[in-house]
Amino acid sequence: MQLTLFWIFSSLMILFGLGVITLRSPVSCAMCLVSSFISLAALFITLDAFFIAVIQILVAAGAVMVLFLFIIMLLNLQAEECRRLRFPVILGGIATILCFLILLSQVLASNPQFLEPIPALQSTLSDVKMIGMTLFHSFNLPFQIIGLLLLVATVGVVLLSRRTLK
Amino acid sequence: MIVHRKKLNWIEKLYLPAILGGLAITWKHFKKSLLGKGVITMQYPEEKWDAHLPAWYRGAPTLVKDEHGRERCVSCQLCEFICPPRAITIEPMEIPEGDPWRKVEKAPQKFDIDMARCIYCGLCEEVCPEQAIYLRKDYSITGLNRTEMIHHKEKLYEMGGVMHGLVFKWNEKK
Amino acid sequence: MDASNFISQFFSPAAWTLLKSLGHLLMTPSGFFIWTTLLKSIILLAVILGLVSYTVYAERRVSALIQDRLGPNRVGWQGLLQPIADALKLLLKENFTPKSANYFYFRLASKLAMVPPVLVLGVLPFGSSLFGVPMTIASINVGALYVLAISSISVYGIVLAGWSSNSKYPFLGGIRSSSQMISYELSLALSLIPVFMIVGSLNLDEIVHYQVSHGWMIAPCWPQGMNFHTLLHPLVLWKSFSAGCSLSQFLLWIPLCISFLIFFISMFAETNRLPFDLPEAEQELIGGYHTEYSSMGFALFFLGEYTAMIAGASVITTLFLGGWSLPLIPDGSAGWWWGLINIAVFFTKIILLLFIFIWVRWTIPRFRFDQLMKLGWYFFFELAVANIFLAALLLAYVKK
Ligand code: SF4
Numbered sequence: 001m002q003l004t005l006f007w008i009f010s011s012l013m014i015l016f017g018l019g020v021i022t023l024r025s026p027v028s029c030a031m032c033l034v035s036s037f038i039s040l041a042a043l044f045i046t047l048d049a050f051f052i053a054v055i056q057i058l059v060a061a062g063a064v065m066v067l068f069l070f071i072i073m074l075l076n077l078q079a080e081e082c083r084r085l086r087f088p089v090i091l092g093g094i095a096t097i098l099c100f101l102i103l104l105s106q107v108l109a110s111n112p113q114f115l116e117p118i119p120a121l122q123s124t125l126s127d128v129k130m131i132g133m134t135l136f137h138s139f140n141l142p143f144q145i146i147g148l149l150l151l152v153a154t155v156g157v158v159l160l161s162r163r164t165l166k
Numbered sequence: 167m168i169v170h171r172k173k174l175n176w177i178e179k180l181y182l183p184a185i186l187g188g189l190a191i192t193w194k195h196f197k198k199s200l201l202g203k204g205v206i207t208m209q210y211p212e213e214k215w216d217a218h219l220p221a222w223y224r225g226a227p228t229l230v231k232d233e234h235g236r237e238r239c240v241s242c243q244l245c246e247f248i249c250p251p252r253a254i255t256i257e258p259m260e261i262p263e264g265d266p267w268r269k270v271e272k273a274p275q276k277f278d279i280d281m282a283r284c285i286y287c288g289l290c291e292e293v294c295p296e297q298a299i300y301l302r303k304d305y306s307i308t309g310l311n312r313t314e315m316i317h318h319k320e321k322l323y324e325m326g327g328v329m330h331g332l333v334f335k336w337n338e339k340k
Numbered sequence: 341m342d343a344s345n346f347i348s349q350f351f352s353p354a355a356w357t358l359l360k361s362l363g364h365l366l367m368t369p370s371g372f373f374i375w376t377t378l379l380k381s382i383i384l385l386a387v388i389l390g391l392v393s394y395t396v397y398a399e400r401r402v403s404a405l406i407q408d409r410l411g412p413n414r415v416g417w418q419g420l421l422q423p424i425a426d427a428l429k430l431l432l433k434e435n436f437t438p439k440s441a442n443y444f445y446f447r448l449a450s451k452l453a454m455v456p457p458v459l460v461l462g463v464l465p466f467g468s469s470l471f472g473v474p475m476t477i478a479s480i481n482v483g484a485l486y487v488l489a490i491s492s493i494s495v496y497g498i499v500l501a502g503w504s505s506n507s508k509y510p511f512l513g514g515i516r517s518s519s520q521m522i523s524y525e526l527s528l529a530l531s532l533i534p535v536f537m538i539v540g541s542l543n544l545d546e547i548v549h550y551q552v553s554h555g556w557m558i559a560p561c562w563p564q565g566m567n568f569h570t571l572l573h574p575l576v577l578w579k580s581f582s583a584g585c586s587l588s589q590f591l592l593w594i595p596l597c598i599s600f601l602i603f604f605i606s607m608f609a610e611t612n613r614l615p616f617d618l619p620e621a622e623q624e625l626i627g628g629y630h631t632e633y634s635s636m637g638f639a640l641f642f643l644g645e646y647t648a649m650i651a652g653a654s655v656i657t658t659l660f661l662g663g664w665s666l667p668l669i670p671d672g673s674a675g676w677w678w679g680l681i682n683i684a685v686f687f688t689k690i691i692l693l694l695f696i697f698i699w700v701r702w703t704i705p706r707f708r709f710d711q712l713m714k715l716g717w718y719f720f721f722e723l724a725v726a727n728i729f730l731a732a733l734l735l736a737y738v739k740k
């Protein structure tokens with residue numbers, strides 16, 4: 001059951017991912033990205049990671065991508081024109097992919113532990129509580145620092161987007 | 167004139183009292199109507215406002231006869247010309263020899279008003295020199311297709327009926 | 341002769357053994373789970389869709405009564421068949437797509453508008469239990485977040501409709517709607533955090549059970565362990581009252597009240613109901629994002645909007661008004677009739693809330709867009725954040 005679901009959603013995800021890079025109209029790309037996020041959330045659900053799945057939908061699909069779509073609509077972006085692919089470009093692309101694959105295989109081969117399925121976490125806590133515990137007990141300081149950084153970034157953005165700087 | 171906006175105090179700025187006040191008003195109306203009081207709706211086909219129609223109400227245009235049973239229309243076609251949406255079509259004919267009203271000379275052979283076009287403006291009534299066409303109080307004119315919406319002469323006389331008085335000039339002529 | 345023998349004589353032996361093995365399969369734990377879940381989903385969907393069409397009818401009747409009119413009262417007794425007539429009319433109309441519209445997204449958008457509000461219903465506990473089967477389709481441990489997530493993707497239908505219609509009014513409606521929904525989602529989510537902190541769970545079932553034992557979220561105090569027997573003993577009743585009303589209970593009630601207010605008002609913005617219905621402001625935008633739709637395309641938007649309203653009402657009921665619980669009424673473990681009564685209580689609460697939604701719609705005039713944004717960002721957002729701190733402080737004091 002879990003395996004079939006995995007295959008269904010992972011192939012959907014790859015399909016939509018391909019859509020993001022091959023489709024020409026920006027709205028279609030954005031919608032493909034949203035769909036692939038939702039398939040990713042479904043994958044998380046098959047792993048019983050409800051919290052991450054829901055956060056994935058809430059943040060990525062529900063907030064970030066809506067803003068993307070909003071901006072695509074506002075700027076009225078038209079479909080991209082097809083560029084003619086030149087030979088060196090294709091060669092470069094293939095080389096990049098090859099490099100990535102070689103690296104990946106090296107990393108996987110370096111430690112046999114990576115190939116083994118990791119046993120599921122056995123915990124009596126619900127996953128929300130578990131994430132909260134991890135964040136606020138083991139990683140409290142980094143978490144606070146990230147929070148502060150985000151706050152600074154937000155203030156910076158607000159300042160920059162003001163029309164006139166006094 | 168300058169209207170000064172009232173400064174709101176902080177309770178008014180919360181808007182909640184005003185919203186609750188508004189809700190109370192609509193609730194009062196809701197309750198009253200639920201009990202059947204103060205509902206102003208008229209249940210149309212059963213209740214009609216015929217009795218409330220004013221004297222000058224402009225309903226469907228009709229043709230009338232005078233007290234001798236004579237068609238008042240003399241086919242002058244003024245109404246056909248004035249009608250803004252060209253709803254009226256008239257075919258005149260000569261009144262045959264031997265008719266007591268032969269002196270009138272003309273009468274309509276065909277008189278059609280296309281009620282799908284009529285805009286109930288009343289110009290035909292106003293222009294008619296013979297006071298032969300009147301807008302009556304019929305307002306519910308329906309038909310299943312366009313041809314049914316054309317009122318022919320017979321129908322127009324049936325709706326119009328007899329109109330007394332007013333024009334006697336044909337009696338004075340010999 | 342017992343019942344199974346009686347039934348078996350109508351089947352050939354082979355068919356009977358097949359039926360019996362099918363019956364066994366249905367009674368295995370996973371088989372039982374599958375068919376009860378299917379049955380629950382189908383029945384809930386049917387009930388909700390019926391409720392949707394009658395909410396439309398109620399909207400028309402109540403608005404008429406508020407305005408001293410009568411409203412639709414012709415089709416069937418008191419116009420009760422009006423929704424069916426409306427649906428038939430919409431089905432028979434031409435489903436028109438404008439020439440300049442983007443056909444694929446134009447058609448997709450109307451479906452996307454209908455799906456998310458229905459998905460929300462999947463995690464709501466609409467009853468306690470019936471014959472031992474819990475009356476929640478999926479009781480997941482992040483139920484409340486799931487509701488927020490689904491409502492956050494419900495904006496896609498509107499945005500895509502506005503964009504793909506390729507005409508200015510729908511476009512403006514789509515832009516307004518997306519900015520409005522993003523802004524109010526924030527206060528919607530933040531206003532719920534005090535509830536989660538006090539209950540200590542995101543599971544909607546647990547939130548309801550907390551309210552059954554500790555009292556509804558919007559109640560300042562709650563008698564403990566009240567039932568029909570204690571009603572007869574004033575002394576016991578008084579004791580249960582005094583046990584339930586404490587300073588800590590009262591202190592926690594303050595942030596919950598603020599939460600409720602913010603959530604309730606933001607719900608109006610999230611479902612595009614009248615004080616905040618700018619995406620489809622008829623006077624300025626004709627019909628907003630669904631201007632170009634006709635026939636079933638329009639019907640889906642319309643139904644989606646009302647389903648969202650029902651989903652919103654049921655979320656409010658679940659989180660703040662005690663879900664299916666009512667004082668004195670036990671849950672479904674006390675007998676299946678109590679289970680049915682619990683379901684009835686839940687739907688009654690929803691219907692009352694829907695009435696309030698309609699009542700407010702026909703009372704309050706529409707906001708201006710900048711007022712709406714100011715209210716969302718300058719007032720509700722700040723209030724919700726402050727409320728979280730307040731709740732945390734009070735909780736730290738109370739828990740000591
Ligand atoms: S109805 Fe009057 S205006 Fe029209 S043709 Fe007859 S006489 Fe002339």
Ligand code: SF4
Pocket residue numbers: 227248249250251252253254279283284285286287288289290291
């Ligand atoms: S009422 Fe006006 S529109 Fe109608 S027939 Fe007379 S002139 Fe024509």
